[in-house]
Amino acid sequence: MASETTEKIVEAYVRYVKGWATIPNIKCEGQYEIDLLAIDPVNGNRYHIESGVSISGGFSNLTGDDFSLDMLRQRTKQASQRRTVGYFRDRKFTSPGVLAKLAEYGFTGGNYERVIVSWGWTDVAKKQADEAGIKLWDFRHIMLEIAKSAAGRTYFTDDTLRTLQLLVKSMEEKDA
Numbered sequence: 771m772a773s774e775t776t777e778k779i780v781e782a783y784v785r786y787v788k789g790w791a792t793i794p795n796i797k798c799e800g801q802y803e804i805d806l807l808a809i810d811p812v813n814g815n816r817y818h819i820e821s822g823v824s825i826s827g828g829f830s831n832l833t834g835d836d837f838s839l840d841m842l843r844q845r846t847k848q849a850s851q852r853r854t855v856g857y858f859r860d861r862k863f864t865s866p867g868v869l870a871k872l873a874e875y876g877f878t879g880g881n882y883e884r885v886i887v888s889w890g891w892t893d894v895a896k897k898q899a900d901e902a903g904i905k906l907w908d909f910r911h912i913m914l915e916i917a918k919s920a921a922g923r924t925y926f927t928d929d930t931l932r933t934l935q936l937l938v939k940s941m942e943e944k945d946a
Contacts, residue, residue: 817885
């Protein structure tokens with residue numbers, strides 16, 4: 771299955787900017803999927819990273835709204851439910867199929883960090899994430915770090931980063 775563009779960007783960032791080893795799009799029992807596992811080879815730190823990036827006006831920020839499985843099943847409520855910390859905490863990080871697959875890769879107990887990548891978040895969402903031991907990464911900052919990294923390199927072989935590098939270069943030349 772092809773991953774979303776934002777997931778590919780996050781993987782490219784983790785792999786080429788941070789220098790971590792990655793495994794994307796891991797299928798789990800129960801129709802779940804892990805977006806990205808990453809390991810920092812320098813210190814051995816492990817990361818389970820889930821992307822929830824939306825630039826749609828009403829659904830851009832991660833929220834601290836209540837998560838409900840019943841509302842997730844309602845087509846008209848799905849988008850807002852997928853933008854809650856509870857959705858990630860209860861479905862993406864702790865579903866039995868996800869935990870079993872994580873264990874197969876040696877991600878057990880407290881030996882890894884859980885990360886949500888989002889287009890910003892509310893204060894309530896940040897508080898909930900902190901309480902659940904989940905780190906939040908802002909997709910906009912990831913894009914800026916990629917842009918800075920692209921400016922100092924002559925060529926990326928990764929298609930995603932190469933596209934972003936060309937965008938940055940064209941913007942720089944347009945402004946020159």
